[in-house]
Amino acid sequence: MSDTTQFRVLDFDCPSCASTVERALSNLEGVRHVEVHYTTGRVEVEYDDSVATPDELEQTIEIQGYTPQPA
């Protein structure tokens, strides 16, 4: 089933960094839709919860060098 989750990333330090995170999340298997907003730091991910997990999403953001917080 499809699920939507939100994170808050307060330490984006350039607009292109936000686009990279957006791209990385979209490339994950099971992810249907991603919105990453540089100015508000809001990350919204729609994903298939039988394929992807919130932890996986969180780790993907962390690997890029940013700190996701629950929103």
Next chain:
Amino acid sequence: MNGHSITQYYRTHRKAIVTATSGLLYVGGWSLGHFLGLDTASAAVLVAAAVVGGYDIARTAYHEVTNRTLGIKTLVTLAAVGAIVIGEYWEAAAVVFLFSLGSYLEGRTMRKTRTALQELLEMTPDTATVRRDAKSEARSASEQPSGEGTEPRGEFVEVPARDVEEGELVLVKPGGKIPVDGTVVDGERGEGSETQRATGDPVSAVNQAPVTGESAPVPKADGDEVYAGTINREGALEIRTTGSGSDTTLERIIRRVEAAQEAQSPTESFIDRFARYYTPAIIALAVGAFAVTGNAILSLTLLVIGCPGALVIGPPVSIVSAIGNAARSGVLMKGGEHLERAGKIDLVAFDKTGTLTKGETTVADVEGFDVADDTVLELAASAETKSEHHLADAILEAARDRSTAATDGGVAVTRSDGVSADHPSVPEPDEFDVVAGKGVVAHVDGHEVVVGNSALLADRGIDIPSHVAEYVRDREERGETAVRVVRDGVVVGVIAVRDELRAAAPGVVAALRNAGIETVMLTGDNERAAAAVAGETGFTGLRERGGEAATQAVGIDGYRAGLLPEDKQTAIEAYQADGHVVAMVGDGINDAPSLATADVGIAMGAAGTDTAIETADMALMADDLERIPYAVKLSKATRWNVLENVGLAVVTVTVLLAGVLTSYVTLATGMLVHEASVLAVILNGMRLLRH
């Protein structure tokens, strides 16, 4: 400090530590070479500075590349590696350190913008004191609060605020923060209580600033709405929950504000489109420069400083800061687009009733002609029983007051009780018709009763005797609205209805005029009442612009009377045709057409009503007129701020490009200026948070 807390400290401050270390190594390496002439040692330390500062950058660059995005970190990494390869260690260290410092500061300042709204949410307490027992848990949510001692006296328990359910009773102590949306239940009022408070007397006052931006506490009585996140000031409050968790007014407002911040303004989308061509152009330029000169550092410098950083970041930061500031002052801006348009407003049109006036109409006088005053009121009340017009409310209330005046001992009468049930003296009409904007026609006890304005009487061919007309003129010149009451084709009386001007109205009109903005009043009310209110408020009329349309539309008095909702819309179109950028201030429901037509529609008192927010471009959470000059000034400041940021970015990039191509600007100085310009636009934009 033990090992664990050191790792913890390092983790939270990683960026600062890395940047500082890189900076120290950079200064050390430079000193070794410059003062001591130790070139090899200097080179080693400078490379170390580049590696320490560059590790995180390179790691993100790697992700940029693998995700096939072209980001600044890839360019910086390329530049630093290139510089080391050709032996320019100082340049490499400088570029890494400066970029690292710049992005550290960028992250820090942006965090402030990003958390500006979160501070509002932190106002909501995590726990709530709820009355719960077996009985009350089984209660249906729709059950009406009785407030008369029939309440089950359950135990008060502390629960997470999110778990409070609709219909549950929450207790908030004086000084406590309110955890849920709900209505006040006055347990002290009614039989058997010691205080015997009268209906409508406030139980407490609530500081609603987090939701509405109003600084003065608002008195709250039985049945009044309260919002989560606001602060109870005086007495203990019992609240019947209507919304909790994410389903509260504050949460909804914040979600809307955030959506508004994320929506692109026209300037932003223009820059995004521009960047789509600009970035490849810079890459082509860099490649071309390398092909011609064979100078790798030159092309890398071009890539790094050519990044449209300040240009892309500036406008969104201005707009996000402005929207955040507005939200904290109780003004909801629906997005950068509206904000940018609001910055060009030169004419503000006000609705009269409920906007400039309090919208609490009361009957000032009743005059019967050849019949008793009370009969006039009764007839009108009967005809208006089913009307939802605000004038009807005033007439019904007056009829109620008169009939209960003799026996009234504080009987609880609320509007939802229905008048006829309580007062058999006001019979229900057999037939009832609303004539929009004019009045009602009803059949009561076999008589045809017409209650309305002169237009309605004219439509129906009813003559107005001269003594009636005289009375009407007299009341209207005081700014009151005269409602004519006709029985079987004969005018039997007039009810004069008054609506107090808001105290802030004259000051607001003056403040707008001082800011160079013209004002007009549009009202459905009659000419004389409109003139009285316009005079009291200080509308002085439009300056001569030579435009036929607007001069005709508004005359010279700064108000237009007798307008139907669609006439208001036409009036606004006329101003627009005359070259004005028009804001319309009104309530979101009755004035919806003109709010939608205006360049910027501003809805009043929108906290509780989603429809008002839907139709408007800007919404004032409270009925606070003084927010209008503030919002207009903020919009103008934002428009300038965006222009400043775009200007600064364009000038910086142009100067840098010229500098690089003429070899005046090196990689390191280019990076310094580039990062400085990014920080400058962010800090400039953030000034709007404190406007």
